Amino acid sequence: MNRKEPLARFFQKLKNEGFRGILVALKWKFFRYKNMIVAVRDVSIPMKDVPRHRCEGIYFRLASLNDLDIMCANFPDKRSWYRKRLETPGYFCDLALFDEEVVAHNWFCTCPHQDPEMRAWIRPGEGQAYWFEGWCREDWRNRGVSNFGIKHSFEELFPSMNIHSVMTLLEEDNLPTRRLHKRYHFADIARQRHFRLGRLYFNTKPKPVKVEEG
Secondary structure (H helix, E strand, O other): OOOHHHHHHHHHHHHHHHHHHHHHHHHHHHEEEEEEEEEEEEOOOOOOOOOOOOOOOOEEEEOOHHHHHHHHOOOHHHHHHHHHHHHOOOEEEEEEEEOOEEEEEEEEEOOOEEOOOOOOEEOOOOOEEEEEEEEEOHHHOOOOHHHHHHHHHHHHHHHHOOOOEEEEEEEOOOHHHHHHHHHOOOEEEEEEEEEEEOOEEEEOOOEEOOOOOO
16 A cells, blocks of 8 residues: 555545544544444244335345355455355355345354454354344335345245344444334344454443333
């Protein structure tokens, strides 16, 4: 990398966002604090009917190594990361495709997983999956793809894999995502805090949610 590039990015950010933008970026780089919610859903809970009229042509399949090219069309810098996951037993990626292009995906695993941002280990229980890194391409957002994908996962995919419950981590202040999971009967079971100070990472032990909080 050219030594001038970081300096050029600094002045560009200063021009676009001012000193406040620089301070926010520095804080984000060296300090982070997040409240997390551990949420779980039983696969046996009936799903709501989801209108498909805005998702015509969408179909789903589990990713394989042969799908790396179409997966990385959206995330070219993650090829080695995706390859490593797909080569590791217990990792799966459910692809939503349209004309053989990936328009959404959901990763999940039945093996221990270390969150790359929090550096925390998540260990699914027997018959359980950990669900993470849901994504939808911008031109397909607000068309019901997430709802359609959740319905597919819980009615078809997870039962076919003998997965009985699904766990996920939600950021407490990400209200749209929390509302989506609430709509599909994910129950908040624990709270966890994440701190990062420079290169040091700290994660509290999940604390069970009180009945009145749920």
